[in-house]
Amino acid sequence: MLALCIQVIAVLVICAAGTENRDVSTVFSAWNMGDKPLHEQLAMVYKEMENLKNEQAVMKQKHEVMSQALPYCSQPPLNTDVDMNLTSLSGGEHLFNTLSQFEDEEGSGEDEHEAGVDPCHHYTALDQVWRATNYTTKKVVCDRSMQWKGWYRLFYRGKTIQMPERCVRKEMCGTHSPLWLVGGHPRIRDGVVTRKVCGNWRNNCCLYKSTPIQVKACIGNYYVYKFVKPVVCHSAYCADINTLVCGKCRKSESCITRDKITWMCQKNRNRVKAKIHFFASFPGQISGKVNKIVYRKVFVNQGRAFNYRTGIFRAPVSGVYQFFFSTQTGGSGPTDLWLVINGYWMAVSHSNVQGPNSVGNLSTYMTTLRKGATVYVTHNRGRSWANTSSNTIIFGGSLLMVRKI
Ligand SMILES: *[C@@H]1O[C@H](CO)[C@@H](O)[C@H](O)[C@H]1NC(C)=O
Numbered sequence: 001m002l003a004l005c006i007q008v009i010a011v012l013v014i015c016a017a018g019t020e021n022r023d024v025s026t027v028f029s030a031w032n033m034g035d036k037p038l039h040e041q042l043a044m045v046y047k048e049m050e051n052l053k054n055e056q057a058v059m060k061q062k063h064e065v066m067s068q069a070l071p072y073c074s075q076p077p078l079n080t081d082v083d084m085n086l087t088s089l090s091g092g093e094h095l096f097n098t099l100s101q102f103e104d105e106e107g108s109g110e111d112e113h114e115a116g117v118d119p120c121h122h123y124t125a126l127d128q129v130w131r132a133t134n135y136t137t138k139k140v141v142c143d144r145s146m147q148w149k150g151w152y153r154l155f156y157r158g159k160t161i162q163m164p165e166r167c168v169r170k171e172m173c174g175t176h177s178p179l180w181l182v183g184g185h186p187r188i189r190d191g192v193v194t195r196k197v198c199g200n201w202r203n204n205c206c207l208y209k210s211t212p213i214q215v216k217a218c219i220g221n222y223y224v225y226k227f228v229k230p231v232v233c234h235s236a237y238c239a240d241i242n243t244l245v246c247g248k249c250r251k252s253e254s255c256i257t258r259d260k261i262t263w264m265c266q267k268n269r270n271r272v273k274a275k276i277h278f279f280a281s282f283p284g285q286i287s288g289k290v291n292k293i294v295y296r297k298v299f300v301n302q303g304r305a306f307n308y309r310t311g312i313f314r315a316p317v318s319g320v321y322q323f324f325f326s327t328q329t330g331g332s333g334p335t336d337l338w339l340v341i342n343g344y345w346m347a348v349s350h351s352n353v354q355g356p357n358s359v360g361n362l363s364t365y366m367t368t369l370r371k372g373a374t375v376y377v378t379h380n381r382g383r384s385w386a387n388t389s390s391n392t393i394i395f396g397g398s399l400l401m402v403r404k405i
Pocket residue numbers: 081082085202
């Protein structure tokens with residue numbers, strides 16, 4: 001065991017040394033590009049910085065996994081009398097396993113080619129009544145003897161169920177040391193997360209720090225778990241019987257708990273975090289009738305509600321919006337730009353000056369729109385002027401507040 005650890009540390013050190021050398025040389029090559037234009041040098045340096053950041057993140061992850069497992073190296077993973085008690089409890093038939101996770105790691109890379117497949121739709125259903133937190137030991141199961149592969153979804157008699165987020169009494173879940181999830185379940189927007197797993201024994205909720213697992217929240221109020229062999233026998237992943245209610249929550253609800261014992265469905269608060277802002281310009285000249293000005297130079301398009309290919313803004317939520325639009329004209333007779341909302345001409349930017357004078361005219365308009373309303377600017381007559389940097393023909397707007405109509 002000790003030898004294994006040293007080996008692991010050695011690999012870690014070699015890895016670290018390897019990446020460092022490579023990066024230093026690449027950074028040096030970037031600095032040596034003295035003959036290249038400054039922006040190319042900068043781009044190169046930025047790229048290197050990105051690479052370094054990524055490598056750092058990867059190293060950190062590796063380090064975390066190592067430090068999860070390393071404590072088992074320096075000291076025996078289990079107290080000997082626990083060993084004995086567990087062995088005697090299981091009638092001496094099952095040998096006690098104290099293997100660390102490293103022995104299982106060979107071949108664990110085989111799932112990687114499945115990247116891109118959503119585990120929410122590609123999982124193995126695990127419907128075993130004995131995993132329930134209210135199941136008292138009648139048979140003693142050890143999840144170490146399972147051949148885990150890929151993702152799993154827990155069921156209880158066909159109904160969705162979750163892992164417990166708190167300590168489970170020993171001798172439940174059909175095993176001696178029940179495994180529970182530390183740190184709670186993720187939210188959908190968290191994607192795949194890694195969570196620690198603890199095994200309760202001897203009044204110590206986390207006497208066994210089991211191998212961390214990956215968890216993902218799925219639409220429809222269920223979770224998928226990437227179970228792996230736990231570090232000891234006899235331990236097994238539990239299914240929290242109190243979370244059966246979560247399977248009944250609707251799509252518009254989430255399953256909540258304060259104490260991690262009582263769970264209930266709660267309607268999702270309509271938290272529209274709508275931040276909608278856009279600002280675009282037309283970098284040329286327009287004369288006569290142009291149905292929709294296609295403001296193709298987009299400076300801001302927060303929320304992507306403005307389509308620079310069509311020039312149309314479409315309200316993504318109901319609420320109060322403010323728009324502004326402008327033109328610049330000179331000596332070419334009256335010029336009118338109209339703000340068109342749902343097909344109605346609502347506001348004009350009008351200008352009319354004679355001779356060599358030129359003038360700009362900015363108009364604003366504030367209104368309440370329903371979700372889906374369309375807004376664009378039409379050029380009805382006259383001539384508007386702009387070049388690529390003057391930004392005189394512009395169109396922009398913001399959602400000021402979300403409001404149901
Ligand atoms: C193991 O069992 C013995 C006798 O049954 C008991 O005295 C001892 O406290 C137990 N050890 C643990 C760690 O539970």
